[in-house]
Amino acid sequence: MTDVLDGVRDHYRATGLTERLKAALMAFGPEDRRLTPEQLGALDQFHTRGLAATTELAKLAGITADMSVLDVGSGVGGPARFLAATYGCRVTGVDLSEPFVDAARYLTERADLSGQVSFQTASALELPFDDGRFDAVLLQHVAMNISDRARLYREIRRVLKTGGRFATYDVVSNGAEPHYPVPWARTPATSFLLTAAATRQAIEPAGFRALAWQDDSEAAKAWIVRLRASGPPPSPNLGVVMGPDFAQLSANLGRNLMEGRIGILTAVFEAA
Ligand SMILES: C[S@@+](CC[C@H](N)C(=O)[O-])C[C@H]1O[C@@H](n2cnc3c(N)ncnc32)[C@H](O)[C@@H]1O
Numbered sequence: 197m198t199d200v201l202d203g204v205r206d207h208y209r210a211t212g213l214t215e216r217l218k219a220a221l222m223a224f225g226p227e228d229r230r231l232t233p234e235q236l237g238a239l240d241q242f243h244t245r246g247l248a249a250t251t252e253l254a255k256l257a258g259i260t261a262d263m264s265v266l267d268v269g270s271g272v273g274g275p276a277r278f279l280a281a282t283y284g285c286r287v288t289g290v291d292l293s294e295p296f297v298d299a300a301r302y303l304t305e306r307a308d309l310s311g312q313v314s315f316q317t318a319s320a321l322e323l324p325f326d327d328g329r330f331d332a333v334l335l336q337h338v339a340m341n342i343s344d345r346a347r348l349y350r351e352i353r354r355v356l357k358t359g360g361r362f363a364t365y366d367v368v369s370n371g372a373e374p375h376y377p378v379p380w381a382r383t384p385a386t387s388f389l390l391t392a393a394a395t396r397q398a399i400e401p402a403g404f405r406a407l408a409w410q411d412d413s414e415a416a417k418a419w420i421v422r423l424r425a426s427g428p429p430p431s432p433n434l435g436v437v438m439g440p441d442f443a444q445l446s447a448n449l450g451r452n453l454m455e456g457r458i459g460i461l462t463a464v465f466e467a468a
Contacts, residue, residue, distance in 0.1 A: 201292060201319060203386040204341045208293040210437060214302045217272070220436045221306065231306045233278040238433045240274030240303060242379075243337035244416045244449070244460055249365055250275045251282075253336065256408050256464050257363035259283045263331040266290070266355060268320045269338030272437060273300030273313065279334075280312040288330075290318040299437075321347050325355045332361040339366045339395070340380050343388040349402035356467040362404060363464045365412075368392045372457040379438070379445045392461045404465035413459040420450040 217239065218227075224235055233240075237247040259265065261284035267276045270289025280287045291297050300315045318324045320335075321344060333352050342348050352362055367380070369389035381387035390398065392411065400406070435442040452458045 200343055200386060205292055207341075207380070207382060207386055208296055210293065210295040210299070210439070213272075213295045213299045213437060216436050217299055217303065220433075227306070230308045231303070233274065233281050233307070236274060236277070236303060236307065239436055240272045240277070242271040242274070242434060242437065243365065244367070244453075245412075245419045247274070247278065248419075249412075249462075250278050250336065253334065253363050253365050253462060253464075254279055254282065256462065257332055257334070257361045259285055259332060261285055264288075264329070265332045265334065266323075266325070266330040267334045267336075268323070268352065269335065269341075270296075270300060270315060272296050273303055273315060275334060275336055276300070276313050276315070277304055277307050277309050280309050281307070285312075287313045288325075289313070289315040290320065290323065291315065292317070292319055321351060323351050323355050327354050328357045329355050330360060331357060332363065334363050334365075336365045337367060337380065339364065340389050341386055345388075345390065345395070345398040346402070349399045349404070353403040353467055358467055360467045361407075361464060362399075362467065364395075364399070365460070365462050366395070368395060368459045368461045370456055370459050372455075374452040374457050375448045377441070377445050378448050378452065379434075379442070382441075382445075389458065392459065395461060396463070399463075399465060403468050405468050406463060407466050408462070408464040410462045411459060412462045413453065413456075416460040417453050420453055424450065 263285040265287045267289040270291045276287040276289040297315045297317045
């Protein structure tokens with residue numbers, strides 16, 4: 197397992213990320229100007245359909261101001277900041293990649309949300325929290341990097357209160373092998389896609405009851421068509437985060453979706 201985690205860390209190694217983000221954000225004016233989730237959206241929402249997908253998932257999960265939310269695999273923190281800014285809730289993010297956690301903290305200071313949002317470097321398979329600590333857990337485009345799904349979903353259930361919500365938004369397999377490299381893995385060694393049905397079979401035994409279950413592949417394909425029509429540079433501009441090969445990773449995401457090799461699943465569960 198350590199080999200796999202090292203491989204995932206290597207994929208998201210993002211050397212010098214915070215400095216690159218600082219340079220990219222100069223376009224928004226002086227460092228002391230507060231940034232909004234909308235301004236950061238092209239850089240900090242690392243999943244298909246960007247901020248629109250986070251907005252929909254949060255609504256479906258029923259996030260409210262009094263909740264304590266955990267974002268597992270929080271990336272550079274865009275979804276966590278969006279939830280805090282929009283709903284007024286407290287959000288904790290955990291991510292395997294230290295450079296991503298550093299960048300998430302920096303962007304959160306720039307958004308003036310450090311009082312509500314914090315980040316830790318940790319594995320989703322060993323969450324550093326007590327049982328029943330959170331009201332809701334978000335998992336967006338992370339499970340595809342995790343081979344031990346039973347353990348992942350057990351850990352998420354463990355840190356949730358009974359009656360709490362688990363909202364997942366992830367890439368799923370449609371049976372055919374994807375073209376690599378893709379945004380979550382440059383080779384198949386760190387990619388562990390399950391079909392939508394197998395994902396549900398892994399989640400429910402961990403102690404969850406489905407509240408919402410939807411196939412978002414068509415919406416993702418429509419987004420790819422719009423991105424292709426808007427031409428280079430690739431938008432959203434996650435090349436700043438992932439490096440110069442991101443255009444190729446992103447092109448393969450589009451190709452795999454359009455060829456029906458992969459799909460996009462949105463689901464919300466209640467902790468039983
Ligand atoms: C495609 S990014 C998505 C980031 C974020 N959820 C978002 O939607 O903006 C996948 C993230 O999952 C993290 N990740 C992958 N495997 C992980 C694990 N076992 N534990 C914690 N984080 C993990 C990666 O470091 C990366 O930041």
